[in-house]
Amino acid sequence: MIILQAQGVARSFNGLDLFTGINLAVQTGARVGLVGPNGIGKTTLLEILAGINPPDAGHVTTSKNLSLGYLAQDSGLTGDNTVFNEMLTVFAPVMALETRMHDLEKQLTHDASAAVLAQYDQVQHDFTEQNGYGYRAEIRGVLHGFHFDDTTYDKPIHTLSGGERSRLALAKLLLERHDLIILDEPTNHLDIDTLTWLEGYLRGYPGAILTVSHDQYFLDHVVTEVYELGPTQAVHYTTNYTGYKKQKAENLALEWKAYEKQQEEIAKLQDFIDKNIVRASTTKQAQARRKQLEKMPRLARPAGREKTVHFQFTPATTSGNEVLQVRGATVGYEAAKPMAGPIDFAVNKGDRIAIIGPNGVGKSTLLKSILGQIPFLKGSARFGTGVTTGYYDQDQHQLHWNKTVLAEIWDEHPTMLEKDVRAALAAFLFDAEDITKTVADLSGGQKARLELTKLSLMHDNFLVLDEPTNHLDINSKEVLEEALADFSGTVLFVSHDRYFINSLATSIVALAPTGSTTYLGDWDYYQEKLAETTAEAAADAPAAEAAPAVAATAYSQSKEAQRNHRKLEREVAKWEAELTRLEEAAAAVQTDMAAPAALTDYVKMQELQAKLDAITAATNEAETAWEQAAEALEELES
Known part of the structure; x- marks a missing residue:
């Protein structure tokens, strides 16, 4: 069933068409990726589909009562609410049911009428259906997936970093369980562990997903359909990103x-x-x-052979076989608070080594320490013979913000002819207008391409790259992958981009606070080795493995015991209320039997006696049930 459909959608700015004639459909439970070059209007289209802005032409329709959630790029939660309490707002209806259920439990202690019992049963059923007994655990699970542990639950949101607030916004959106979620670059601010968790969570998400992402690995593992947005159409492919390519x-x-x-x-x-x-x-x-x-009907010239970044890295000299040795290294800024160590690995000529690890473990710090910008806390790094090093800084501190694009290159290569400088910049898609801009006025992607331009002109034989794919669109990233794959020198790089790692790395150095581990393969090989290590650990340490299972069983048993306890408390309260009612009824009949009119009316006395006998029988049954419930409750509490 189609839950969202765009027909002939268009958007223009200042009289110029951004895109026109866009047709797109999202089915129930679909996993759809939207791709296209930077500037084509992917975010603009998402905003139209989400109902935030109307189209200039065409229309968007949705199924009746569709619940739709939208996460804007780099958006984040704000306010004074705490982390956990903000997540609780998602479950306000469930919490209202919980309050109502407890109120009815109290009411049953003095009014166990059929009407109250019926209300209670319905509320309890609704509460269970809406995960009333598990919504807090669900919150904790999602927060844990986004690296929010219980020490962060009481933090006010306004005290969090921008990246943390962005992760929290995504966590809240997932908990809301919409029929369709539209995600604009949801992988921003996420480390590899969180990305892996998110992919698994989204694969099991019950609703439909429409997402824009520059993370090809994420698209490969989440989406099953791809729409490629162009100026006049959105071409549909029923496959993941690699299949689409x-x-x-x-x-x-x-x-x-x-x-x-x-x-x-x-x-x-x-x-x-x-x-x-x-x-x-x-x-x-x-x-x-x-x-x-x-x-003759003329075929239009196909797109795809123009406006593409095209460059090569060409070393001017050749290094020796041994390029770098890192031994016993510990990195950080304070001796009392090391980030990671000991770190040991070797880089040989022709290697493409990826450094991975969680945020904050010191990956960028390690590169800067290797280059001598920050001293090691312990250990050392030694370069081999004939090594010339080029460095790509993800923070772009090597760029001069007040210079023009042309001057940024020409000042470092004053002997180059102007036409050669312009040609080098053109290879990275800088046109005549761009090269007159100051560096400060460039977009993040343009700054990244400018730094790559500088790096390509240095002709070093050892490239040290810190998150080189940040800010690049998919096409530029793929060109960079090809250039580095064809590079005859050596590459050491930090990246969280698993597709990039998988395409390029010949080995991986995984950093942890306790040190480093080297894996002689790409990202998929690294994942296989992690799985093997986990399986071996489980086989070699059954007792250690049993601990989480025991804990989980104990937790489950504890929850079951709590439910039984509440049920027995309600049973006891119900029968106590019933006994009170029967006692009052018996007293009323006995009063009627003592009345002068009844004493002289044989038939009336027989009726009252029969009524009293029935009450007595009901009382005996109620007493038996009360005794059984009370004994069971006493055993549970002992």
């Missing part, structure tokens, strides 16, 4: 083949016309060919 390349190759074949035919016809139109003996044939050419 393959299908697109195949389709593009066929389009170019057909286009080039037609161009050859057009050239032949035109050549025949030009040679024969003025000759009396062949003019009729030339005219016929001209009509044929005029009637």
Whole structure:
């Protein structure tokens, strides 16, 4: 069933079309990725689909009563509420049921009428159906997935960092369980562990998902459909990101083949016309060919061979086989608070080594310590013979904010001809207007491309890269992957981009506070080794493995005991209330039997006696039930 549909949607700015004629559909439970180059309008389209802004043309329809949640790029929660209490607001209806249920439990102690019992049963049923007994555990699970432990639960949201507030906004949206969630770059501010957790959570999410992301690995593991947004259409592919790339390349190759074949035919016809139109003996044939050419439906020139970053890294010299040795290193800013250590690994010529680890473990600090910008707390790094090092700084501190783009390059390479500087910048998509801008006025992606331009012109044989894919769109990232794969030198890089790691890394150095571990393979190999290590640990330490299971069983048993305790308390209260009612009823009948009119009315006395006998029998049954419930409650409490 289609729950959201866009038909002929368009948006323009200052009279210029951003996109037109966009058709898109989201089915129940779908997993849809929206891709396209930077500036094509992906965020703008998401805002239209989410109902935040209307389209300039076309329309968006949704199914009746659709619950839709939207997460804007780099958005975050604000306010004075604490972390946990903010998550509780999602479950306000469940909490209201919980309050009502407890109120009814109290009421049952003095009014166990059928009406009250019916109300209680319905409220308890609704409470259970809405995960009333597990919503707090659900909150804790999602918060834990986003690296919020119980020490953060009472923190006011306004005291959190921007990245933490962004993660919290996503956590809240997931807990809201909408029929459709629209996510604009949800992987921003997430480390690899959190990304892995999020992918697993989204795969099991009951609603539909529409997302924009520059994280190809995330798209591969979450989406099953891809829409590629272009200026005049959104092309639909029923596959993940890697499948989309393959299908697109195949389709593009066929389009170019057909286009080039037609161009050859057009050239032949035109050549025949030009040679024969003025000759009396062949003019009729030339005219016929001209009509044929005029009637020919022309194929549009396929896109995809222009406006693409294209560059290479070319080392001016060759290093020795041993490029870098890191031994016994500990990194950090204070000896009393080391970030990670001891760290040991070797880099040899031709290696592409990825450094990974959780946020805050010191990955960037390690690179700066290797380069001598920050001293090691312990240990050392030693470069081999003939190594020349180029560094990409994710914070872009190597750029000069007050210089123009042209001056940023030319000042470091004053002997280059201006046309060569412009050509180098053009390879990274800087046009004539861009190169006159100051660096401070560039976008994040443009700054990243400018730093890569500088790096490519240094011709070093050892590249040390700190998060080089940050701010790059997917196309630019893929060009960077190809350039580094073709690089004849050596690469050491920090990245959280698993697709990039998988495409490039020949080995991985995993950092942890306790030190480093080297894995001789790409990201998928690293994941396999982690799984093997976990399985071996489970086999070698059954007692240690049993502990979490015992804890989980104990927790489950504790919850069951609490439910039984509450149930027995209600049973005792119900029968106590029933006994009180029966006693009052018996007293009323006995009063009627003592009345003078009843004493002289045999028939009336028989009726009252029968009524009293029934009450007595009911009292005996109620006393038996009360005794059983009371004994069970006493045993549970002992």
